[in-house]
Amino acid sequence: xxxxxxxxxxxxxxxxxxxxxxxxxxxxxxxxxxxxxxxxxxxxxxxxxxxxxxxxxxxxxxxxxxxxxxxxxxxxxxxxxxxxxxxxxxxxxxxxxxxxxxxxxxxxxxxxxxxxxxxxxxxxxxxxxxxxxxxxxxxxxxxxxxxxxxxxxxxxxxxxxxxxxxxxxxxxxxxxxxxxxxxxxxxxxxxxxxxxxxxxxxxxxxxxxxxxxxxxxxxxxxxxxxxxxxxxxxxxxxxxxxxxxxxxxxxxxxxxxxxxxxxxxxxxxxxxxxxxxxxxxxxxxxxxxxxxxxxxxxxxxxxxxx
Amino acid sequence: xxxxxxxxxxxxxxxxxxxxxxxxxxxxxxxxxxxxxxxxxxxxxxxxxxxxxxxxxxxxxxxxxxxxxxxxxxxxxxxxxxxxxxxxxxxxxxxxxxxxxxxxxxxxxxxxxxxxxxxxxxxxxxxxxxxxxxxxxxxxxxxxxxxxxxxxxxxxxxxxxxxxxxxxxxxxxxxxxxxxxxxxxxxxxxxxxxxxxxxxxxxxxxxxxxxxxxxxxxxxxxxxxxxxxxxxxxxxxxxxxxxxxxxxxxxxxxxxxxxxxxxxxxxxxxxxxxxxxxxxxxxxxxxxxxxxxxxxxxxxxxxxxxxxxxxxxxxxxxxxxxxxxxxxxxxxxxxxxxxxxxxxxxxxxxxxxxxxxxxxxxxxxxxxxxxxxxxxxxxxxxxxxxxxxxxxxxxxxxxxxxxxxxxxxxxxxxxxxxxxxxxxxxxxxxxxxxxxxxxxxxxxxxxxxxxxxxxxxxxxxxxxxxxxxxxxxxxxxxxxxxxxxxxxxxxxxxxxxxxxxxxxxxxxxxxxxxxxxxx
Numbered sequence: 001x002x003x004x005x006x007x008x009x010x011x012x013x014x015x016x017x018x019x020x021x022x023x024x025x026x027x028x029x030x031x032x033x034x035x036x037x038x039x040x041x042x043x044x045x046x047x048x049x050x051x052x053x054x055x056x057x058x059x060x061x062x063x064x065x066x067x068x069x070x071x072x073x074x075x076x077x078x079x080x081x082x083x084x085x086x087x088x089x090x091x092x093x094x095x096x097x098x099x100x101x102x103x104x105x106x107x108x109x110x111x112x113x114x115x116x117x118x119x120x121x122x123x124x125x126x127x128x129x130x131x132x133x134x135x136x137x138x139x140x141x142x143x144x145x146x147x148x149x150x151x152x153x154x155x156x157x158x159x160x161x162x163x164x165x166x167x168x169x170x171x172x173x174x175x176x177x178x179x180x181x182x183x184x185x186x187x188x189x190x191x192x193x194x195x196x197x198x199x200x201x202x203x204x205x206x207x208x209x210x211x212x213x214x215x216x217x218x219x220x221x222x223x224x225x226x227x228x229x230x231x232x233x234x235x236x237x238x239x240x241x242x243x244x245x246x247x248x249x250x251x252x253x254x255x256x257x258x259x260x261x262x263x264x265x266x267x268x269x270x271x272x273x274x275x276x277x278x279x280x281x282x283x284x285x286x287x288x289x290x291x292x293x294x295x296x297x298x299x300x301x302x303x304x305x306x
Numbered sequence: 307x308x309x310x311x312x313x314x315x316x317x318x319x320x321x322x323x324x325x326x327x328x329x330x331x332x333x334x335x336x337x338x339x340x341x342x343x344x345x346x347x348x349x350x351x352x353x354x355x356x357x358x359x360x361x362x363x364x365x366x367x368x369x370x371x372x373x374x375x376x377x378x379x380x381x382x383x384x385x386x387x388x389x390x391x392x393x394x395x396x397x398x399x400x401x402x403x404x405x406x407x408x409x410x411x412x413x414x415x416x417x418x419x420x421x422x423x424x425x426x427x428x429x430x431x432x433x434x435x436x437x438x439x440x441x442x443x444x445x446x447x448x449x450x451x452x453x454x455x456x457x458x459x460x461x462x463x464x465x466x467x468x469x470x471x472x473x474x475x476x477x478x479x480x481x482x483x484x485x486x487x488x489x490x491x492x493x494x495x496x497x498x499x500x501x502x503x504x505x506x507x508x509x510x511x512x513x514x515x516x517x518x519x520x521x522x523x524x525x526x527x528x529x530x531x532x533x534x535x536x537x538x539x540x541x542x543x544x545x546x547x548x549x550x551x552x553x554x555x556x557x558x559x560x561x562x563x564x565x566x567x568x569x570x571x572x573x574x575x576x577x578x579x580x581x582x583x584x585x586x587x588x589x590x591x592x593x594x595x596x597x598x599x600x601x602x603x604x605x606x607x608x609x610x611x612x613x614x615x616x617x618x619x620x621x622x623x624x625x626x627x628x629x630x631x632x633x634x635x636x637x638x639x640x641x642x643x644x645x646x647x648x649x650x651x652x653x654x655x656x657x658x659x660x661x662x663x664x665x666x667x668x669x670x671x672x673x674x675x676x677x678x679x680x681x682x683x684x685x686x687x688x689x690x691x692x693x694x695x696x697x698x699x700x701x702x703x704x705x706x707x708x709x710x711x712x713x714x715x716x717x718x719x720x721x722x723x724x725x726x727x728x729x730x731x732x733x734x735x736x737x738x739x740x741x742x743x744x745x746x747x748x749x750x751x752x753x754x755x756x757x758x759x760x761x762x763x764x765x766x767x768x769x770x771x772x773x774x775x776x777x778x779x780x781x782x783x784x785x786x787x788x789x790x791x792x793x794x795x796x797x798x799x800x801x802x803x804x805x806x807x808x809x810x811x812x813x814x815x816x817x818x819x820x821x822x823x824x825x
Contacts, residue, residue: 106640132760242719
């Protein structure tokens with residue numbers, strides 16, 4: 001056997017448990033920072049002619065009364081300034097004050113979302129995520145109907161999925177706390193795309209397990225699962241790589257405007273590939289053999305194995 | 307088999323040629339990719355309508371219609387290309403102005419109450435109408451009717467691009483610091499020589515009551531579409547009602563205009579009362595009575611649509627726009643930023659494509675080359691579909707397309723991996739190709755279903771919210787991308803691969819896989 005993946009399942013599962021735990025703690029402690037699309041407010045992107053210091057700009061905004069303004073630098077002299085909802089007059093006054101202090105500036109982009117629209121958007125995004133969850137569940141029920149134990153397969157795929165979502169959310173909670181990253185509609189879009197990707201990956205592997213079981217590859221379920229993983233490994237990694245290539249290209253060349261989206265995909269695709277191989281499939285064995293103890297205490301499990 | 311394959315190859319090449327042509331040349335009236343606001347720059351506004359609590363459904367619908375027509379008219383004058391002004395749901399209005407990047411100007415354009423005023427034609431000493439040409443005859447510019455010192459608006463009738471006649475305001479003549487000058491709508495001076503082609507434009511002066519009070523929209527109480535039932539066939543007309551001050555002034559003006567000469571069948575400028583909204587002549591009905599006592603009708607050869615539009619425009623000059631301020635949603639992207647986005651996303655797409663192709667060629671060798679060809683075909687076909695449908699491309703939409711390039715090869719990867727396994731069991735190239743494709747098919751189909759589900763849900767989400775463009779754009783481009791990728795991977799790559807069956811290359815297995823595993 002080239003790779004023994006399933007044999008290291010305890011290790012993989014423990015790693016994932018730790019990662020998930022960190023993610024959940026980050027989510028509970030920091031929470032996610034909603035962007036203006038979900039919480040209302042204004043976002044102004046200005047480009048100064050001269051170089052402007054980040055902290056000076058921050059100080060100036062505080063002086064102007066925007067104590068909660070969030071500033072994000074883009075490139076050398078462009079800044080994204082996030083404030084509560086600005087009226088036309090507020091914005092003109094703000095721009096005048098900034099150009100008086102830092103020299104002339106041009107307004108590159110401006111978004112303003114009212115509380116009504118923000119509430120509506122958050123509400124509908126929540127519905128979309130709920131529908132997506134139901135849709136994916138239905139799909140899983142359908143896709144795994146031919147599997148020997150559809151319920152086991154479905155639950156394991158969903159656990160892998162939840163893993164990926166928690167990883168993405170956890171990372172954004174941490175980035176939110178450190179870098180003030182906010183979640184917006186493109187973030188939700190990215191998460192849904194990741195969900196689709198992660199399920200794809202798991203389906204391909206499970207499909208192979210089913211095929212190998214039918215062929216009677218081995219009486220040992222673990223051997224079948226491991227062989228199936230090895231057989232599908234290059235497909236999983238190659239598809240992950242080609243997708244990462246384009247995501248990285250988006251991240252490096254397009255940058256700030258779809259940064260959230262690209263980072264969600266980047267993290268989600270890596271996590272999705274990992275979880276399909278190292279969580280979903282090994283969990284099948286854990287379930288088959290009733291080794292749930294392995295998920296909790298590594299030493300005890302080892303002892304049992306010996 | 308070989309024959310069928312040749313046929314398929316011809317179809318594929320033809321399709322490719324078609325896609326490339328569609329991209330390069332205007333086809334079916336589609337000259338350019340349709341780009342979203344974030345890529346060309348512009349302003350996007352969404353307003354909530356503002357009606358009194360007790361407004362009936364009918365009043366609300368009428369108010370929405372009035373707001374839409376008024377905004378359309380105003381934006382028309384600014385020459386914005388392909389503006390979008392539409393109703394969202396029951397009580398919202400979306401305004402998209404591509405290329406118009408002054409968001410404050412855009413907002414005031416939409417929100418302001420129109421300036422409605424009534425004018426009459428200027429007459430010279432012989433009681434004849436004055437034209438712009440008459441002013442060119444003067445040695446020194448001065449008002450021909452010296453009693454009226456308000457500005458003049460010169461209006462000419464032109465045939466517009468759609469072949470309809472319309473009134474066009476060509477210039478103003480106004481007294482500024484004692485000098486009389488020709489100006490444009492913003493008050494900037496115009497050189498008289500630039501106006502020579504408009505010598506036939508009529509000169510309109512402010513219509514005033516006996517005490518000099520101008521007749522303006524403030525004095526208008528209501529305007530609505532109605533039907534003249536006096537004849538055999540009901541004729542659409544616009545009814546207007548004045549408030550108490552307005553009815554006095556209007557009657558004073560009518561008493562002055564009505565006695566002027568009347569050529570039954572021809573338009574008499576002397577007797578016309580010009581209705582101007584924001585300096586544009588809407589209509590110039592002739593006054594046909596001495597006394598109106600606060601009510602009047604505007605008749606003419608009108609359709610029902612024209613009548614309701616005119617009534618709405620009249621009202622927009624009398625009532626504030628029924629819109630809540632500030633807008634529910636505002637977005638502005640500068641044109642330079644939009645251009646940067648196109649540049650950057652194009653770069654990302656090309657680099658991504660090249661990386662994927664390099665990887666496929668290095669890892670899968672000959673099949674990788676074929677998959678890369680299929681990928682080029684894929685990109686051309688998808689872009690052609692975007693252009694022809696047309697799909698409005700936004701930054702997120704391009705992101706979806708670029709992502710689909712990475713995912714498009716997944717089907718190929720699935721197939722090639724299968725082929726490698728088949729090779730390993732000692733099959734020939736032909737058998738390996740067929741087995742590879744057949745056995746990978748269920749996995750390809752099943753695995754794309756989730757992406758489709760997600761796309762449909764995202765599309766719904768996009769359509770249900772105000773800031774819809776990014777999410778919808780992404781969902782649509784990814785959906786089209788994945789659908790086309792299934793076709794290219796299954797049909798195109800297979801057809802190309804079959805070309806090698808039976809050739810001397812087929813036996814060189816190293817061409818088909820860098821990682822031959824022998825059991």
